[in-house]
Amino acid sequence: xxxxxxxxxxxxxxxxxxxxxxxxxxxxxxxxxxxxxxxxxxxxxxxxxxxxxxxxxxxxxxxxxxxxxxxxxxxxxxxxxxxxxxxxxxxxxxxxxxxxxxxxxxxxxxxxx
Amino acid sequence: xxxxxxxxxxxxxxxxxxxxxxxxxxxxxxxxxxxxxxxxxxxxxxxxxxxxxxxxxxxxxxxxxxxxxxxxxxxxxxxxxxxxxxxxxxxxxxxxxxxxxxxxxxxxxxxxxxxxxxx
Numbered sequence: 043x044x045x046x047x048x049x050x051x052x053x054x055x056x057x058x059x060x061x062x063x064x065x066x067x068x069x070x071x072x073x074x075x076x077x078x079x080x081x082x083x084x085x086x087x088x089x090x091x092x093x094x095x096x097x098x099x100x101x102x103x104x105x106x107x108x109x110x111x112x113x114x115x116x117x118x119x120x121x122x123x124x125x126x127x128x129x130x131x132x133x134x135x136x137x138x139x140x141x142x143x144x145x146x147x148x149x150x151x152x153x154x155x
Numbered sequence: 156x157x158x159x160x161x162x163x164x165x166x167x168x169x170x171x172x173x174x175x176x177x178x179x180x181x182x183x184x185x186x187x188x189x190x191x192x193x194x195x196x197x198x199x200x201x202x203x204x205x206x207x208x209x210x211x212x213x214x215x216x217x218x219x220x221x222x223x224x225x226x227x228x229x230x231x232x233x234x235x236x237x238x239x240x241x242x243x244x245x246x247x248x249x250x251x252x253x254x255x256x257x258x259x260x261x262x263x264x265x266x267x268x269x270x271x272x273x274x
Contacts, residue, residue: 076261084244084266084267084269085264085266085267086246086264086267088261088262091261101261130198132200134200143190143202143205144190144202144262145202146192146199146200146201146202147199148197148198148199149198149199149200151198
């Protein structure tokens with residue numbers, strides 16, 4: 043069966059510091075991969091998605107970037123964190139064809155101080 | 156552009172009551188998919204159900220049931236005999252089928268409904 047893991051689960055970082063959140067999927071190949079952010083107020087915002095290695099699409103301009111160095115690995119990064127980057131970050135995957143269900147990881151709580 | 160509206164921000168019920176969570180969507184596509192997810196206090200989003208736009212049959216799974224009506228663009232979720240463990244934020248979501256291999260579809264979420272079930 044497929045599983046998705048992301049880490050770290052909780053992170054407190056000072057403003058201006060770098061960020062790296064990592065996500066891996068097991069039990070499937072060539073998945074679509076996603077990073078979502080959930081800020082206060084509960085709304086879920088799609089940040090990035092990827093349909094293959096090295097292929098990244100950004101949904102909103104921001105202080106973050108994403109990379110997919112391997113088929114089942116998705117990394118969310120920032121060179122310099124802002125206070126507004128605080129939130130709950132969720133990695134997700136879906137089998138690579140239309141209409142399929144997106145499954146989410148456990149999430150990572152990021153607090154920028 | 157697609158949009159999902161969950162007008163109920165918060166609902167509070169007493170255990171064993173039935174509760175319905177509303178979801179209204181907008182899309183220009185004729186082929187699309189609707190989802191419900193549950194987010195308990197731990198934060199993880201748990202998939203509950205997926206429906207495609209060609210299947211308007213209502214579905215029941217234990218105490219959960221879903222009413223999909225294309226005529227009113229609604230996909231409502233009912234919990235029968237609610238329990239304290241049902242307390243969570245529930246999200247309705249919509250995705251459109253993209254044909255360019257169909258591989259790069261995305262979900263649009265509603266803002267969620269916080270359900271609190273009191274003992």
